[in-house]
Amino acid sequence: MRALLPGPVPVVGRSDRPVWILLALFSSILVLLTAGSAANYTSVVLAQSMVYVVPRYTVTWNGTNPNGSLMDTGTVMVSLALTVENPSPRVLRIRLLAFSGWVEDGPAQAGLNLTRRAADDRLVGPNATRFFFRVFGESTEVSFEPTPDRGNATYLVSYTLTRAANPSRFDAVRNITEYAAAVGTPLEWNYWVRVQLTIDGVPAASSPTAAPSLLTISFVEREVGQNLAT
Amino acid sequence: MLRDVRKLVSRHASFFSVSGFLAVALGYVVFHSVFPNVTIPTESESSGLLTIGLLVAPGFVAGLVTDDLREGVLQIFVSIPLGVLVASALALSPILTGVLLVRADELVFFVIRLGFPIYLVAVPVYVMFGVGGMLLRERLGLQPTRFLRSRAKSQRK
Numbered sequence: 001m002r003a004l005l006p007g008p009v010p011v012v013g014r015s016d017r018p019v020w021i022l023l024a025l026f027s028s029i030l031v032l033l034t035a036g037s038a039a040n041y042t043s044v045v046l047a048q049s050m051v052y053v054v055p056r057y058t059v060t061w062n063g064t065n066p067n068g069s070l071m072d073t074g075t076v077m078v079s080l081a082l083t084v085e086n087p088s089p090r091v092l093r094i095r096l097l098a099f100s101g102w103v104e105d106g107p108a109q110a111g112l113n114l115t116r117r118a119a120d121d122r123l124v125g126p127n128a129t130r131f132f133f134r135v136f137g138e139s140t141e142v143s144f145e146p147t148p149d150r151g152n153a154t155y156l157v158s159y160t161l162t163r164a165a166n167p168s169r170f171d172a173v174r175n176i177t178e179y180a181a182a183v184g185t186p187l188e189w190n191y192w193v194r195v196q197l198t199i200d201g202v203p204a205a206s207s208p209t210a211a212p213s214l215l216t217i218s219f220v221e222r223e224v225g226q227n228l229a230t
Numbered sequence: 231m232l233r234d235v236r237k238l239v240s241r242h243a244s245f246f247s248v249s250g251f252l253a254v255a256l257g258y259v260v261f262h263s264v265f266p267n268v269t270i271p272t273e274s275e276s277s278g279l280l281t282i283g284l285l286v287a288p289g290f291v292a293g294l295v296t297d298d299l300r301e302g303v304l305q306i307f308v309s310i311p312l313g314v315l316v317a318s319a320l321a322l323s324p325i326l327t328g329v330l331l332v333r334a335d336e337l338v339f340f341v342i343r344l345g346f347p348i349y350l351v352a353v354p355v356y357v358m359f360g361v362g363g364m365l366l367r368e369r370l371g372l373q374p375t376r377f378l379r380s381r382a383k384s385q386r387k
Contacts, residue, residue: 013373013381019294026291027251034258034316037269038323041261044268045324203267203274210275211264211344218267 044217047088047199053222054083055193057101067181070174072163078136079158082193084147092147092220094155096196098139101159102132102228104188105172106179116172121228123190132190132228133172135161146200192225245305248292252309255288256352257316260345264321281348282355289356293363297374302364306356310349317341 058081063074070076078101086092108117108131120131136159147153163170180187197220198204205214259281262269266276273280289306296302318338325334 013371013378015375015378016295016297016367016372017375019291019367019372023248023251023291023295026288027254030251030254030258030288033270034254034261034320037258037261038320040270040272041265041268041320042324042327042329046327046329049329201272203272205267206274213265213340214267214275217265 043089044199044202047086047090047092048217048220050087051092051197051220051222052085053193053195053224054085055099055191055224056081056083057189057191059189064177065181069178069181070170072174074163074174076135076161076170076173077158078161079156080191080193081154081156082195083152083154084195084197085152086147087150089149090202091149091200092197093200094142094144094147094195095198095219096139097142097155097157097193098137098195099157099159099191099193100137100227100229101135101192102190103135103173103176104190105131105133105176106183106185107175108133110179112179113175121230123226123228133176134229135159135169135173137229147197190226190228192223192227194221194223194227196221244295245301246308248295249305249308249312252288252292252306252356253312253316255284256309256313256348257320259284259352260313260317260341260348261320263348264317264341264344285348285352285355286359289359290363292356293360293365294367294372296360296364297367297372299361299364302360303357306353306360309356310352313352314342314345314349317345 058079060077060079061068061070061074062077063071065071080099082097084092084094102121105113105116105120107113108120111117116133117131120133123130123132138157138159142155142157144155145153161170161173177187199218199220202218204218205211258269262284263276263281266273271280292305293302296305318341321337321341322334
């Protein structure tokens with residue numbers, strides 16, 4: 001090494017203790033960064049694996065006939081109370097909420113409405129195929145209050161169907177309620193909800209060509225129910 | 231036997247501590263480049279400056295405490311597999327909580343594969359800046375404290 005050095009080299013040596021102290025300090029910083037990163041990563045993995053959602057649906061009928069069929073002036077309101085259970089140490093924020101509801105289409109099933117029978121979503125069972133009419137399908141970016149770490153929060157969303165808002169859909173639902181009232185069967189609903197929750201403090205990858213692991217690690221996605229949409 | 235082991239450890243303590251130091255730096259840099267948005271500091275994408283900086287600085291500091299070129303190069307080569315171990319341990323750290331979303335071997339392979347360019351770059355960077363550190367050590371005339379003490383003792387005699 002000495003041959004590589006230009007100029008005179010000091011003969012009297014100095015203790016290298018200060019550089020060892022520098023190395024110790026640097027090591028401590030690196031160990032802290034490493035331990036902090038491991039803890040941060042672990043908390044994100046916990047959020048990815050432990051968070052779950054519990055949807056509760058309520059259908060409110062207004063303006064119905066005594067037999068239960070919907071009147072022209074009636075409304076159907078489907079409310080979703082979505083509880084996010086977050087046992088992880090990270091705060092979550094709902095970014096995207098998609099929810100849909102179908103009602104079993106009795107007239108189409110019985111072959112009384114072939115147009116709707118062709119357009120309906122189907123649930124293929126082992127014995128028969130059931131036909132479902134999609135009453136609503138919402139997919140929106142939302143900004144609710146965050147879900148606290150190691151806690152839960154319930155979010156309310158609703159969809160109201162009136163004749164004025166969507167005549168063709170309303171008429172189909174009214175026809176289905178009339179059929180159900182006539183044959184005396186209760187209406188069967190099928191719901192589906194998908195929610196995307198961002199993990200606070202985990203920035204999303206800014207480049208679209210980033211590794212898939214980077215694109216997906218910043219959020220949690222949960223889905224409950226069967227999506228019949230084709 | 232125990233004394234022999236102790237003697238061996240104390241003789242090579244500085245070698246292994248410097249190798250370990252370089253390995254922790256390498257493991258952290260690899261993990262940060264693979265998962266920049268969950269490490270500290272948190273970034274949306276890994277920063278090239280931080281990656282290079284965290285290879286250059288430890289390489290230089292390791293050179294400052296090393297007085298033998300052959301030993302310096304050897305400790306760099308020992309630090310590479312140790313760095314792979316550190317990065318793998320970081321990737322598998324959620325196991326401590328009993329949670330892992332993917333198979334452990336897949337995750338280790340993932341960290342090795344994505345970190346491969348950094349492992350390759352680490353060797354020349356560590357050697358280059360390690361030699362730089364050694365040159366500065368020579369220039370400053372730094373000597374191990376133990377060596378200086380023994381020399382002072384022999385001069386007194």
